[in-house]
Structures are given as structure tokens and as C-alpha cells.
Amino acid sequence: MGEFEVVVGAGSLRSAGDGAVTLPHRWTADGVSVRTEFTGAHLLHLSAAGCVLNDLYREAVALGIELAGVRVTASGGFDPADWSSTGIRYAVELDSAAPAAALTRLLQQVDEVAEIPRTLRAGAPVHRVDLGG
Template identity: 35%
Template sequence: MKISASVKSAFQLHEVTVETENKVKPISISPKPEGFGSSINGGELLFLSLATCFCNDLYREASKRNMKIDSVQVIVSGEFGSEGEPAKNITYEVDVKANDHSDAEIWDLIKTVDKLAEIHNTLRQGINVELKKSRL
């Protein structure tokens, strides 16, 4: 599955799109109040990626088990230090409401998804990020 993300930024302009398998979706993120850059920082988006991945994977795996999920809340937090330092102490909490299922069934689903979540596994393994000369 080919995925990409794009940011186009100028004064009072901040256009964000994501794309999966040639399906482009815009995301509304306003520019900073001073007009340049994003009002949301990369750390916030990274943590949102973790929360989104877990949430989507939870629904996927619940469906495989014929579990009806009523609601999910995922909260990801961590710390960033000085410029250039990677994040540390990243943790997340998950609250799943599934009235037709026991706490043990829900916890088993959560633990399974924790092992399968692709964004989590990418960060846990570490991966090279390569700068390429612009083709734009």
C-alpha cells in the first residue's frame, strides 16, 4: 500500500493532503497565527497517527471477532526535548466500551491490537528516513 502526505505552505496558506493508493484526501489545518507554517506541530501529528492507527486497527480486529464496539478513546502522550531530539516516554491509554463483551474479551482485543498496530510497530523497530533531492 503506497501512502504519502504533502504540505504546501506560504503566507496565510497551509494546504495538507494525504494519499493512499491514489486516493487523495485534504486535511484542514490552519496556518500559524503569524501566517507561516502549521498551527499543529509534528509531535502532535505523530501522536495523532498513533491514536488513529490504534483506533482503526481496533475496529478492524473487533470485526474479525464479531465484537460490537460502542466507542473507543485513545490518548497518546509523550515528551520532546530540545530541537532535534527524538520523542521519549511515549505512552498511550485506551478506553473501549463494548457492552456486549466482558472486560477480559476487551482487554484481549486491546493487547492483540497493540501487537498489530503498524504505526506503533514502525516506531518500536525504528526505520530509516531518507532525504531525497526534490523532484518538484
Template identity: 55%
Template structure:
């Protein structure tokens, strides 16, 4: 997936990019690398990418699928009123598991990942007085 200026990546394990910001991570000893994070649009997209990465590790453990490395890219755009026009993400997963198990894992993650689910539902955001 070719990323726009609002696109981001989150990587871990054997696919961890040496560039970017290092975040401590519950599922990996080496942490996760994320980049870039220069503006609010990228932060929104990064929340999707990190959630998918986290939930891939969690669901892989539950389903007995090995994860040797993962790279999640998320991207999207905004209209002239700065409303999101949608977010797309892609996952590259390095695993010794059979392809059908990996495909099942990715389908489960797409259903349970909390941030994509919240964005899809159009949750309201309000400032407290």
C-alpha cells in the first residue's frame, strides 16, 4: 500500500522497521516502531494501525498462530471540513502458520479490533466544559 502524507506504519518482530518512534509494547520484548507521527491525521490513523497490531498478537495467541513479524499500514484522507473520508489498513504478517490459519486470524482481528469498530460506528467526540 503506497502511503499518502497522512499514512502511518506500526511494525514489530521480524518486520520491525528500525526507523520511527519506539513504543514499549505488551506483546513484544523489543517494542513497536511507529512512523511518522507529525500531525493529528496521522495520530488517528496510527490508533487504527496500533489497535490492529495489538489485536493480531492477542488473537494469534488465543488461536495458536505464531507471529514472527507484523507490519500494519493505515491511511486515509479528510474533506475540506476536516472530516475523515475513511481509513484503510493493510497487514503484512510473517508467520509459520498455514495460510488458511493466517487468513482466519486476520478476519477475526478485523471483527474484534476496538478502534476500527469505534471509527466504523461513528462515535461522538465532545469537549467537556
């Protein structure tokens, strides 16, 4: 099966045109751009990428790092035999005047604390529930 890629961007690294949509974002005035397709695989990867982007802004504030822009690309595949994920990879681009060592520390911290990637790494039970009687 092919790769299911998503791209989220904010600030100076927002995407424009080519199917990008903009969503409101608490950390940036102009919102976040999202480029993806609407499939379950893409939405799974979008949750990881969006969480990383949010946490980069949150943790940057805590570390005193100013971010002019962030772009996170997440992708992965699915095994066609049982449609299980083959894993999610993500890459980060940062636009910042902060020293490289500070940005490396930021990336490491976010990789440790980002809630969606942490949940996916640990595994999370998912159960269907019946509505009503």
C-alpha cells in the first residue's frame, strides 16, 4: 500500500493554495494550514502531525524560544493484509532565530511529551459503544 502523507504548517511555513485549508489555531494569528486527503489513514497521521505542531509552539513558549514558523510532515503506510499501520514517521521544519542547540532541545522535548504520538506508541484501546437501548 502507498504512503499516506499529511502536511501542517503555521506562521512563515504555512502552505497556500494547492488544496490547503486553514484552521484556527490558538498559538498563531493566521491559523494552521493543512494539506491532506480525507481518509482514515490520513486523519490518523494528521492527528500526530497536528499534535506535534501544537506542542512545538507550547514548549517553545516554556523554553523562551520564538518560532516564526513550523511545518510538520507525517506519513506512513498500512499493511493491505489486515490494514494495520506500518508506523508513522514525522519530520519537522522550524523557522527560528534561536540557536541550533535550543531547537534540538525543543524537538527532543516535544518528541517526549506530544500526547498523540505518546498514545500511539503505547497503544490505545478503541471500543465501539451502542447508542441507546
